[in-house]
Amino acid sequence: MKKIDNQSEKQQLELLKQGDHGAFEYIYKNYYEFLYIYAYKLTGDHSESEDLVQNLFSELWQKHAEMDIRTSLLPYLYRSLRHDFLDLQRANTTRTGYYEDFVTFSNAYQQGPDAYLAEKEIIAKLEQLAESLPGKMGQVFLLVNLNGHSPAEIAALLNLSERTIDNLLSKATQSMKLKLGLAIALFISSILTA
Numbered sequence: 001m002k003k004i005d006n007q008s009e010k011q012q013l014e015l016l017k018q019g020d021h022g023a024f025e026y027i028y029k030n031y032y033e034f035l036y037i038y039a040y041k042l043t044g045d046h047s048e049s050e051d052l053v054q055n056l057f058s059e060l061w062q063k064h065a066e067m068d069i070r071t072s073l074l075p076y077l078y079r080s081l082r083h084d085f086l087d088l089q090r091a092n093t094t095r096t097g098y099y100e101d102f103v104t105f106s107n108a109y110q111q112g113p114d115a116y117l118a119e120k121e122i123i124a125k126l127e128q129l130a131e132s133l134p135g136k137m138g139q140v141f142l143l144v145n146l147n148g149h150s151p152a153e154i155a156a157l158l159n160l161s162e163r164t165i166d167n168l169l170s171k172a173t174q175s176m177k178l179k180l181g182l183a184i185a186l187f188i189s190s191i192l193t194a
Contacts, residue, residue: 009073009148016064024064028057031074033177035081042085052088056081072146075123129179133172140165141172 007015007023015023032053039049056077060067069076123146130138136158143149149157151165158165 008150008153009144011150013067013069013073016060017067019064024057024061027060027073030173031077032057034074035077037177038078039081039085042082048088052081052084056084059084072148074126074145078122126176129176130172132179133175135168136160137168137172137175140168141176144169 012023012026016027035053035056036049039052040046043049043052059080060077126146127142130141132138133141139158140154143154143157144151151162151169154160155162155165160168
């Protein structure tokens with residue numbers, strides 16, 4: 001079997017659905033920090049953020065056979081984390097100051113076609129951030145995370161070696177992790193003030 005990181009996102013999800021622990025570990029390693037940053041923006045608490053992300057991955061593994069992911073994995077995980085956060089807030093009597101703004105955002109933008117448009121806006125922001133990366137880093141990031149291509153497929157598409165693609169992806173992921181936290185805060189802030 002090929003290395004898991006040479007598989008497309010669709011293949012990785014299929015392996016996960018079949019119970020492949022390597023696919024789960026790969027997804028965990030590649031998405032944990034993105035999800036943690038997002039969870040921290042929601043909660044403002046490190047421990048609660050870690051718990052939210054750990055619970056999300058625990059649920060992903062427990063329900064791997066029942067998964068029916070029809071979008072790219074990252075938007076799916078963000079939506080799941082958002083729902084888990086809202087469920088947690090409903091269960092708790094103490095709420096972060098951010099919670100009320102987030103509920104306003106959720107209620108305003110998560111109804112029917114508006115939910116689709118909000119997701120499209122988030123994806124557009126991700127694309128905008130990726131395009132700001134130097135060279136082909138942004139393109140590689142988008143091909144992996146939004147289009148589900150494997151590094152091998154991208155290497156063939158861009159006429160580069162797989163090692164170069166792996167290096168570009170690693171650098172792009174590090175840069176996006178830094179930019180993503182700020183982008184989420186700015187994006188939600190811009191929607192709430194619009």
